[in-house]
Amino acid sequence: MGLEAVVNEIREKGRREVEAIRAEGRADVEEILKDAQARAAGIKSSANEEAERTAAYLINQEASAANLVVKRQVLNAQKTLLDQVYSASLAAVGDLPAEFHEKALTELLKRAAKEIKKGVVHVNERDTAVVEKILGQTKSLSGYSVGKPAAIPGGIIVESIDGALQIDYSYRTFLDEIWESGLKDASEILFT
Template sequence: MGLEAVVNEIREKGRKEVEATRAETRAEVDAILRDAQERAAGIKVSAQEEADRAATHIINQETSAANLVVKRQVLNAQKTLLDQVYSASLAAVGSLPAEFQEKALTELLKRAAKVIKKGVVHANERDLPMVEAIISRQRTLSGYTVGDPVEIAGGVIVESNDGELQIDYSYRTFLDEVWESDLKDASDILFT
């Protein structure tokens, strides 16, 4: 075997070793790349799931907060409307015809006379002349005198002469009683 044959054999052996090393390196590189791609895909999926969870959580929080704001605004609007209904009711009762006012004041004074025999009767400025006329006509009310006008929509406030006892038969008092006992019914009627 000649030198050239030995050199060719060494070259061939070197070339085979280089190809084997290259193939082995390529296989290792491919395995490393596949592993990296799998880990990257796993990280991407995990990050996407975490982002989706965070987004869902934020959306739920914002939705809850918005619902609370809307509910508060609705309740405030309902309260405003109920306050308007209350004021309108009080004004309507106070502005009923004079014949109604006279009958109502007479009945209220008779009720008060059962508790306070002698006292001072207060009414609004508009009703004072009517109260004076009722007291002068009714014998059972002879212990009453007419006092200063008060700021009420209607009705009377009777105070004993010694100031120890006071009965509030103003329309506001009666409306408050009805309002408190029937507010839920009124609310249901107005807002359903």
């Protein structure tokens, strides 16, 4: 064999080895690319799932916040309406005929006399003359006198002579008691 044949054989062997190395390199590159694409797809899928979870969470939070705002507005509107009903009720009782007030004041004074024998009666300005009349006509109320007018819509406030005891039989007090006990029923009637 000649030198040229040996050189050609070495060249041929080198070329085959280069081709084998290139083929092996291409296979490695394809394997690496496949792994990278699989990892990228996994990362993309995880990112999409995380984005969907985050979006769902944010939507739920916003919906909850909006529901709270609406509920607060509804409750405020209901409270405003109940306050108007309360005020209207108190005004309606104050607007009842004089005969009603005279009868009510007589009964309230008799009731107060069972607890306070002598005292000062405070009423609104409208009822001062009526109470003076009742006190003058009713012997069991002789220990009472009319005091300064009170800022009440009706009824009486009786104070003992020494000021140690006070009974509030004003219409507002009675309405407050009824209101407290009947508020749930009133709310159900108005808002259902």
